[in-house]
Amino acid sequence: MGKAYVITSGKGGVGKTTSSANIGTALAMLGKKVCLLDLDIGLRNLDVVLGLDNRIMYDIVDVAAGRAKLSQALVKDKRFDDLLYLLPAAQNTDKTALNEDQVREIVDELKPDFDFILIDCPAGIEQGFMNAIAGADSAIIVTTPEISAVRDADRVVGLLEQHPLQEQPHLIINRIRQHMMKDGSVMDVDEITHHLGVELLGIVFDDDAVITTSNNGEPVVLQAENPAGQGYRDIARRLVGESVPLMEIKDEQQPSFWQKVTHWFRKG
Amino acid sequence: MQDAAVLKGTKDGYEIILDENANLKDIFSSLRKLLDNLKTQTASTNPQTIAFDIYTGMRLWPADDRSELEKIFSDYSYFSVHKITSDVITKEESNRIIEQSSVHIVDKVIRNGQEEHIQGDVLFLGTVHEGGKLFVGGNIFVLGNVEGIIQAGAPDLEDKMIIGDVHNAQQVRIGEQFEILADSKHEMNSGTVIYVNDLHVLDYGKVEDLKQINPKFYNQIGGVING
Ligand SMILES: Nc1ncnc2c1ncn2[C@@H]1O[C@H](COP(=O)(O)OP(=O)(O)OP(=O)(O)O)[C@@H](O)[C@H]1O
Ligand SMILES: [Mg+2]
Numbered sequence: 001m002g003k004a005y006v007i008t009s010g011k012g013g014v015g016k017t018t019s020s021a022n023i024g025t026a027l028a029m030l031g032k033k034v035c036l037l038d039l040d041i042g043l044r045n046l047d048v049v050l051g052l053d054n055r056i057m058y059d060i061v062d063v064a065a066g067r068a069k070l071s072q073a074l075v076k077d078k079r080f081d082d083l084l085y086l087l088p089a090a091q092n093t094d095k096t097a098l099n100e101d102q103v104r105e106i107v108d109e110l111k112p113d114f115d116f117i118l119i120d121c122p123a124g125i126e127q128g129f130m131n132a133i134a135g136a137d138s139a140i141i142v143t144t145p146e147i148s149a150v151r152d153a154d155r156v157v158g159l160l161e162q163h164p165l166q167e168q169p170h171l172i173i174n175r176i177r178q179h180m181m182k183d184g185s186v187m188d189v190d191e192i193t194h195h196l197g198v199e200l201l202g203i204v205f206d207d208d209a210v211i212t213t214s215n216n217g218e219p220v221v222l223q224a225e226n227p228a229g230q231g232y233r234d235i236a237r238r239l240v241g242e243s244v245p246l247m248e249i250k251d252e253q254q255p256s257f258w259q260k261v262t263h264w265f266r267k268g
Numbered sequence: 269m270q271d272a273a274v275l276k277g278t279k280d281g282y283e284i285i286l287d288e289n290a291n292l293k294d295i296f297s298s299l300r301k302l303l304d305n306l307k308t309q310t311a312s313t314n315p316q317t318i319a320f321d322i323y324t325g326m327r328l329w330p331a332d333d334r335s336e337l338e339k340i341f342s343d344y345s346y347f348s349v350h351k352i353t354s355d356v357i358t359k360e361e362s363n364r365i366i367e368q369s370s371v372h373i374v375d376k377v378i379r380n381g382q383e384e385h386i387q388g389d390v391l392f393l394g395t396v397h398e399g400g401k402l403f404v405g406g407n408i409f410v411l412g413n414v415e416g417i418i419q420a421g422a423p424d425l426e427d428k429m430i431i432g433d434v435h436n437a438q439q440v441r442i443g444e445q446f447e448i449l450a451d452s453k454h455e456m457n458s459g460t461v462i463y464v465n466d467l468h469v470l471d472y473g474k475v476e477d478l479k480q481i482n483p484k485f486y487n488q489i490g491g492v493i494n495g
Contacts, residue, residue, distance in 0.1 A: 151380050154397050158379030195397070197377060 002033075004107050004117040005239075006136035006165075010152030012123030014144045015174040018210060019232070020120040021049040023140075025219040026236030028077070028084040032115040035074070035085045037107070039132045040122040041097060044089035051217020052077060052086055061090035064102040070109055085114075096127065100134035107135030116239070125159060133160070138167035141198060144175045145186035150195065157196055170201035172235065177206050182251050189249070201238055203247060204231035272298040275306070281350070282318055288325035292333060296340060303344050310346070319350035328356050368405060378402055378416065385422070392418075398438060407485070410434055411458075417441065426464040429482060431475065433458050445470045 007020045017040070024036045037060065038046040047053040055075045058068035070087075077084035087106070090097060103119075110117050121132035133139065139160055143153040153171075160169055173192055180186045193200045207228035213220040220229040221236075227247070234244045272290035276283045284302070286295050310316065322337070329337070329352060341347050357365075364387070371389040378384050380399030389406035392414070396402050400416035408420045410432030419441035421428030426443040434440055435456040439448050442462065447470045454460075454472050463481050465471040479486045 151398060154380040155399070158382045158400075161379075 002035075002111045002114040002117055003138065004111065004119060004136045005138050005140050005170075006119040006121050006132045007140045007142060008121035008129065008132060008156055009123065009142045009149070010125060010156040011143075011149045014142050014149050015172075015204070016123075016142050017046050017049055017120050018214060019140070019142050019172055019174065019204070020046055020118050021214075022219045022221045022229070022232035023236055023239070024084060024116070024118050025050075025077075025080075026221045026233045027116050027239065028080040029221065029233070030236055030240055031083070032240065033083050033113070034116045034118065035087060035110050035114045037087045037110075037117060037119045038089035039098075039103070039119055039128060041089050041128065042091065042094055043122070044091055046120050047075070047086060047088050048217065049214045049219065050077060050086060052088075053217075056088045059088045059090040060106065061093050061097045063087070063106060064098055070106065098131050100131055103131045104135045125155065129156075129159075130163075133163060133165065136165055138165050139169040140172060140201060141169050141196075142172045142174055143192065143196075145173060145177075145181060145188075145192060147187070150187060150192055153196055157198055169198050171196060171198040172201050172204065174204045175206040176203055176249065178249050179251060181249055189246075200246075202231055202235035203249075204228050204235075205247070271302070273302050275302055278321070281321065283321045283323055285323045285325070286327070288327040292336075296336070299337075299340055303340070303347055306347070307344060317346045317348070319348045321350050322352040324352060324354040326355050328354060328358060371409075374402075375412075380416075392432075396437070404428075407431065419446075420462075421464075426468065427482065427484070428463075429485065430462040431460070433460060434462070440470065442470060 007016050009016050020036055024034045027034045036046060036050070038044050039060070040046070041061065047056060052075050058073035060073065062068040063070050063073045073087055075086045075088060076082070077086065107117055119132050119136055122128035141153050141156055143149045157169060171193060173189055181188050189200070189203055205227045207220070207226060209223060209226050210220045210228050213223065220226050221232045223229050231247060234247065237244045270287070272287040272295040274285045276285055284299070334352060338349055341349050367387045369388060371391055372386055373391045373393065374384070374386065375393040377394055378396045378400035380397050383401045383403065385403045387405040389409070390404045391409045392402065392412050394412045396414045396416035396418060398415045402408070402414070402416070403419045403422040405422055405425070406420065407428050408418060408430045410430065414434045414437040416437065417439045418430060418434060418437055420430045421443040424443045426445065428442055430440060430442065433456045435449065435454070437449055439446055440462055442464050445464050445468065459475040461473045461475055461478060461481055463471055463473065473481045
């Protein structure tokens with residue numbers, strides 16, 4: 001029986017979709033069976049980030065309305081055999097096209113067949129948010145080190161206290177710029193974690209490759225040497241129960257282990 | 269039969285005592301008789317308006333019966349009800365009184381967008397995050413951390429105080445007076461008292477000066493014995 005995580009933030013554009021795609025991919029790389037649910041109805045883009053947009057036949061609203069069977073709507077990511085699937089959002093309907101019971105029913109139907117179900121939540125705290133948390137066992141809250149993002153995360157933690165899920169929420173701090181955190185111009189990891197009172201699941205550095213890889217439909221975790229990718233891979237390992245130390249925040253970006261190794265290979 | 273509604277003069281005016289053992293029908297008819305009598309008696313003199321205090325003894329009058337009572341008075345243009353008192357209160361009311369007169373220990377995180385409403389005094393050990401609001405009917409003693417909005421004397425009591433260090437707060441409010449702390453720098457420490465002064469303006473003092481700031485409160489915490 002799988003576990004469902006909603007990936008949420010309050011504030012828009014902090015990396016919910018990026019995190020969903022990358023954690024999902026990283027879990028599949030670890031051999032777990034994963035289903036990604038895009039609940040950002042009307043603005044779907046999880047399919048694009050995964051490079052699956054051209055394979056969509058049906059969407060989640062079709063399933064909820066009974067126009068398609070769940071198995072017909074699931075889009076398989078061919079890169080991972082039978083491990084990674086996406087249930088796309090609808091594009092031509094508004095957020096009211098779905099209700100909490102329908103989402104809960106779909107998630108319950110997916111659970112026996114998957115190890116992980118990751119629900120990409122829309123920004124905001126309205127119906128779309130309520131739908132996204134309805135079927136979840138736990139929440140992964142994404143924030144950036146910016147005050148406004150942390151405030152919105154705080155709001156979401158408060159709402160999750162009012163609608164408690166089975167498990168306490170987890171926190172991802174995304175888009176960390178090491179030199180800014182080092183010189184104190186943004187809140188640091190400890191400050192944010194302590195302020196929100198939420199257990200830290202992982203940190204992800206800000207990296208241009210996240211944007212270029214998203215554009216190509218190839219999540220950054222697929223690049224073995226990329227530090228943002230490593231952040232997401234570490235998060236996936238923690239989700240399957242491994243204990244992985246937090247990446248170190250340095251002033252200058254040192255060449256990573258992987259960079260050193262590739263260097264060495266090239267020489268040889 | 270003894271009258272179920274009896275008129276009595278008090279130093280503050282007129283009181284009508286309603287028999288706590290009589291049935292309502294008798295009370296109402298007896299009351300009408302009484303008011304009719306009074307009307308004819310006062311008709312000869314200059315008509316003057318009288319507001320009566322109603323005393324109901326050991327009987328609790330629910331809202332329905334009260335409005336019935338007030339309806340009777342509305343038939344008499346010069347008579348009205350000033351207030352209804354009795355020797356008993358509902359459980360609900362007594363709970364409210366207990367609530368209002370106790371010091372509540374609050375140890376929680378009030379997050380962005382959340383509001384906490386509490387009657388009575390509060391000893392605050394928790395945290396109010398930016399965007400969180402703590403509204404307290406009585407005084408607030410702050411040992412925790414306030415980064416949001418905090419109000420004592422909510423909604424409109426100006427004799428309440430906030431004691432403690434709230435220099436991180438976005439706003440402090442007492443009754444209807446408020447201050448945005450970003451606009452005004454005040455030195456604060458755990459012995460800071462925020463109160464409303466005689467000019468109805470928020471003011472900042474020290475616990476040592478409580479006796480001058482708020483004598484009533486000072487007596488209540490035992491200042492009389494110590495001082
Ligand atoms: N670690 C990162 N480094 C660099 N860019 C990032 C990182 N994470 C996210 N981004 C970029 O930030 C933008 C917003 O990310 P994303 O779409 O994942 O956010 P979102 O929270 O899903 O937004 P929305 O609220 O609109 O759904 C994207 O262009 C993405 O590529
Ligand atoms: Mg998104």
